[in-house]
Amino acid sequence: MKTYNIACIPGDGIGQEVIPAGQTVLAALAAKSTEFRFDFHSFDWGGDYYRRHGVMMPADGLDALRPMDAILFGSAGDPDIPDHITLWGLRLKICQGFDQYANVRPTRILPGIDAPLKRCTPAQLDWVIVRENSEGEYAGVGGRAHQGHPIEVATDVSMMTRVGVQRIMRYAFKLAQSRPRKLLTVVTKSNAQRHAMVMWDEIAKEISAEFPDVHWDKELVDACTARMVNRPASLDTVVATNLHADILSDLAAALAGSLGIAPTGNIDPERRYPSMFEPIHGSAFDIMGQGLANPIGTFWSCVMLLEHIGLTAPAKQLMQAIEAVTADPQLHTRDLGGPAGTAQVTEAVCQQLHNK
Structure with a gap:
């Protein structure tokens, strides 16, 4: 029997409720198998630790995480x-420390969920958004000077490198190639950002030559928001910069019904380091401790975790259980x-797993 070591970092707010729920569901899945088991390693990092x-x-901390097979993360964010500090001190420290440069966010309308797009069928909204996760607008380049004075200046520099853009484009094209429609939309803003985003466009065209079977198009980020609402079936796989994909993926989750159901994976495609999986909903301190948090986003993140470590059949079982519950x-x-x-x-998801 193979043992998989999973780091569990609940973090802040409702992360402290949904990550234990995720562990419960993974343990229920493993209880049915004679081939694998999970060892959970808990880390109390976050606002309280701060x-x-x-x-x-x-x-x-990164040294403690390095031997793990994967990381299950809750949320970072504390009103105090x-x-x-909460973002750069925890989540981004792990993402950048382990060069998890591909942030992958699947979105689709799960059974039984009343999504706000009334003219959209579930088959028409089945997307994966690939977010460049290591540089761009969140590179951390910038600073402040003359604080408190009229001449105060603050800068945040969006930094893109050829190797960074090449690798995320190649990842996105490969992902699009693996999906039935073989369709990729490259999100840009090169009409206004005439240096880095123009390079982004140029590299997308270069990489596309490696994937002649993938049909791709280019869309300005502002136009893409309208396209997601008005023509959802025209999208399948989407690749965007760190900031653009951060915003678009929240819109995608809302269009699918709720941020509470949406998963994400922070992936090191070369598998040099453990990858990290998390719901996208944030810490939601307003409902913390009330037992109201939606754990579906965490369970779907667990599906992505299982797929990443090679447990494809258990991942499918868990996704089927999730869909049976949302129905x-x-x-x-x-x-x-x-x-x-x-x-x-x-409990309902665990019961579905028990019955399978």
Whole structure:
């Protein structure tokens, strides 16, 4: 029996509720198998850790994560700590420290969910957004000077490198090639950003020559928001910069019904380091501790985790269990307009796994 070591970092807010739920579901899946098991390694990093130690995670935290097969992450964000400290001190420290340069966010309308696009069938909204996850607008290049004075200046520089753009484009084209429609949309803003985004466009064209069977087009990011609403069936795989994809993927999740159901994977495609999987909903302190958090985004992130470590059949079983639960409106959490809580949804998914 193979043992997979999974690092669990609940982080802040409802992350402390949905990550234990994710562990429960993974344990239920493993209980049915004689071929694999999970060892969960918990790390109490986040806002509470910051209040005790002045940092979001220890200086040698990456060394503790390095031997893991994968990381299950909750959320980073605390109303009493500036957002740039919580983000850069934990989530981005892991993403950049392990060069998880491909952020992958699948979106589709799950059974039983009433999505806001009334003229859209579930088959017409089945997307994967690939987000460049290591540079661009979130490269961290910039600074402030003359703070508090009329001449104060603050800069954030969007930095793109040829190797960074090449590798995310190649990843996106490969992903599009693996999907039935073999369709890729490259999101840009090169009409206004005439240096880095023009290079982005040029490299997309160069990489496209390696994938002659992939049909691709280019869309300005502002036009893409309208296209997602008005012509969802025209999209399949989408690749965008760090900032653009961050925004578009939240819109995508809302169009599919709720941010509470949306998963993401922070992937090191070369598998030099562990990849990290997380729901995209954030810490949601307003509902923390009330048992209201939707764990579906975490469960779907667990599906991505299983696929990444090679457990494709268990991943399919878990996705089927998730879909069976979302098909029942009585098992919808409040964000989906239903009466269920975190524990009830978790129990229902485990029961589905037990019955399979």
